[in-house]
Amino acid sequence: MSLTYKGRAIIDLLSFRFDKIDISISLPVIALVATLLYAIYVLLTLTDKPKIRGIYEVPSALPIVGHLLQLGDDHATVCEKWWRKYKHDVFQIRLGNTRAVVVNSFDACKEMLIGHQSACVDRPTLYTFHGVISSTQGFTIGSSPWDESCKNKRKAAGQTLGRPAMRSYFPMFDLETYCIVRDLVRDSKGGELSIRPYLQRYALNTTLTLCYGIRMDEVYDNLLREVLEVGSAISLLRSASENYQDYIPLLRYLPNNEKTQRGKSLRDRRDKYLDQLLNQVREMIQNGTDKPCVAAAILKDEETKLSGVEVSSICLSLVSGGFETIPGTLTSCIGSLSTPEGQVFQDRAYEDIKRHYADVSQAWAKSLEVEDVPYVNAIAKEAERYYTVSAMSLPRKAHADINWKGSTISKGTMILINAQAANHETEHFGPDAGTFNPERWLQGNPPEEIPSTGIQHFSFGAGSRACSGQLIASRLLYTALLRLICSFRIVASESEPPNTDYVDYNQFKSALVAIPRDFKVKLVPRDADVTMECMREAEARTRDAYVD
Numbered sequence: 001m002s003l004t005y006k007g008r009a010i011i012d013l014l015s016f017r018f019d020k021i022d023i024s025i026s027l028p029v030i031a032l033v034a035t036l037l038y039a040i041y042v043l044l045t046l047t048d049k050p051k052i053r054g055i056y057e058v059p060s061a062l063p064i065v066g067h068l069l070q071l072g073d074d075h076a077t078v079c080e081k082w083w084r085k086y087k088h089d090v091f092q093i094r095l096g097n098t099r100a101v102v103v104n105s106f107d108a109c110k111e112m113l114i115g116h117q118s119a120c121v122d123r124p125t126l127y128t129f130h131g132v133i134s135s136t137q138g139f140t141i142g143s144s145p146w147d148e149s150c151k152n153k154r155k156a157a158g159q160t161l162g163r164p165a166m167r168s169y170f171p172m173f174d175l176e177t178y179c180i181v182r183d184l185v186r187d188s189k190g191g192e193l194s195i196r197p198y199l200q201r202y203a204l205n206t207t208l209t210l211c212y213g214i215r216m217d218e219v220y221d222n223l224l225r226e227v228l229e230v231g232s233a234i235s236l237l238r239s240a241s242e243n244y245q246d247y248i249p250l251l252r253y254l255p256n257n258e259k260t261q262r263g264k265s266l267r268d269r270r271d272k273y274l275d276q277l278l279n280q281v282r283e284m285i286q287n288g289t290d291k292p293c294v295a296a297a298i299l300k301d302e303e304t305k306l307s308g309v310e311v312s313s314i315c316l317s318l319v320s321g322g323f324e325t326i327p328g329t330l331t332s333c334i335g336s337l338s339t340p341e342g343q344v345f346q347d348r349a350y351e352d353i354k355r356h357y358a359d360v361s362q363a364w365a366k367s368l369e370v371e372d373v374p375y376v377n378a379i380a381k382e383a384e385r386y387y388t389v390s391a392m393s394l395p396r397k398a399h400a401d402i403n404w405k406g407s408t409i410s411k412g413t414m415i416l417i418n419a420q421a422a423n424h425e426t427e428h429f430g431p432d433a434g435t436f437n438p439e440r441w442l443q444g445n446p447p448e449e450i451p452s453t454g455i456q457h458f459s460f461g462a463g464s465r466a467c468s469g470q471l472i473a474s475r476l477l478y479t480a481l482l483r484l485i486c487s488f489r490i491v492a493s494e495s496e497p498p499n500t501d502y503v504d505y506n507q508f509k510s511a512l513v514a515i516p517r518d519f520k521v522k523l524v525p526r527d528a529d530v531t532m533e534c535m536r537e538a539e540a541r542t543r544d545a546y547v548d
């Protein structure tokens with residue numbers, strides 16, 4: 001076969017090059033350049049932990065950034081897609097220089113968080129959140145590495161949030177849920193409104209009362225809005241996609257580092273209101289008007305071995321633990337209940353409440369003490385599952401080597417729990433896992449709760465670092481839902497309806513805790529006289545309970 005003119009020219013060119021190169025000099029040079037290039041590549045792909053043998057690594061990581069760009073804003077959804085695409089429910093990825101193991105399926109989350117609970121009890125420390133923002137008030141419990149101080153703080157928080165303490169909070173639950181209904185009645189007047197601000201005040205007042213014995217009566221109180229704004233901005237700075245400098249150290253040294261500056265400014269604003277709250281407690285102690293609360297107990301030196309920073313950290317943990325998670329879950333739950341399908345659930349819940357109690361007034365009073373209306377419990381549990389407000393939970397770190405099906409996840413490796421993926425796994429929850437359906441938790445007619453065996457969902461995490469506020473959270477959800485359902489039929493606005501997609505309802509997917517998109521509802525009174533009577537009773541019960 002004869003070569004074309006072009007082919008011959010290429011061969012000539014190649015042979016010319018080879019003829020001219022002195023092989024004896026060029027080989028070491030080529031080897032050196034190759035080694036250098038390889039060394040640079042290794043340097044740019046270096047991680048805190050070496051690749052874990054036997055655990056699938058998601059392909060196409062880039063030098064320096066690893067998988068950060070591919071993960072985008074919505075880590076939970078992207079990781080779920082990778083699980084389905086590559087058919088590995090547990091895989092490893094690179095967040096810049098940090099190697100992380102991502103756990104996606106229900107069974108794998110359970111195995112990791114419960115089966116290996118003592119080995120994954122640690123939390124990672126991040127440059128911006130731990131180094132900049134938390135430098136003055138200490139780490140919150142949820143971001144503390146597993147050490148003596150963390151154990152003490154968890155113990156102290158456990159006493160405040162545990163079952164025995166719950167009884168003393170009945171007046172607070174009563175007052176705060178009464179105030180939600182009171183202000184909704186006052187402000188709705190047949191029109192439409194956004195319910196989230198009322199629920200934010202509810203959650204924040206609860207934790208401010210526990211920590212400082214202080215509450216705010218106004219939905220748009222300045223201090224209240226400042227706490228919420230700063231808290232949300234900090235939650236955003238904790239996310240990997242918003243804050244590459246945590247994983248790409250070089251970025252920390254850029255001049256005019258905007259993330260560090262923002263972190264410092266948020267820290268200063270937070271210090272200011274925390275000091276203000278603590279000073280108010282000091283003043284109340286001096287005047288003899290202080291309420292039983294974490295800060296007063298510690299300031300009065302009542303049997304505590306905690307340092308000043310630990311006290312701030314506990315208060316901060318409780319305030320930040322509840323202020324977005326509770327309103328996020330409740331607001332989006334109300335969104336689902338307000339749709340035409342959701343209104344059926346509301347009516348059935350209302351029937352169930354009336355089945356359990358002689359009248360609505362008794363249901364209001366008892367909702368503080370027990371969660372015994374199955375339909376309301378089912379709605380709360382479904383809201384927790386469906387709207388997984390902390391989609392990637394709080395990051396964990398291996399405290400010891402973990403033997404994961406024959407592979408070793410070495411001590412110090414970051415572990416990410418994809419709670420959103422596990423909570424919507426069709427293999428576990430059935431084909432309607434992606435639908436808001438409280439009745440999945442019920443059986444029979446009249447409805448009874450299906451007896452719960454083991455872990456129900458991963459919205460509160462699980463195991464040794466599970467949410468410390470779970471008990472109080474479920475009471476807060478239950479009481480508010482019961483009182484709202486008894487008082488109103490909640491109907492979605494036609495012009496500003498809720499987004500009820502379990503991913504898209506969240507306007508900031510990169511934040512640690514979801515912030516639901518705005519929507520409006522119309523509140524149709526079920527029986528205005530009965531609601532008025534319930535409010536009068538609650539007002540009488542809670543009068544003088546807490547200062548404003």
Ligand code: HEM
Pocket residue numbers: 113141142143144154157161207317318319321322325326329384389390393394395396458459460461462463464465466467468469470472473
């Ligand atoms: C619907 C409401 C809530 C949700 C969905 C929620 C969710 C979570 C999650 C996912 C974790 C991490 C668990 C893990 O790593 O396994 C956590 C930790 C924590 N939560 Fe909650 N939470 C809620 C309400 C609350 C409330 C009301 C408080 C306090 C008043 C609170 C206090 C805490 C604390 C202190 C931790 C840290 C535990 C630790 O690291 O040892 N949470 N929460």
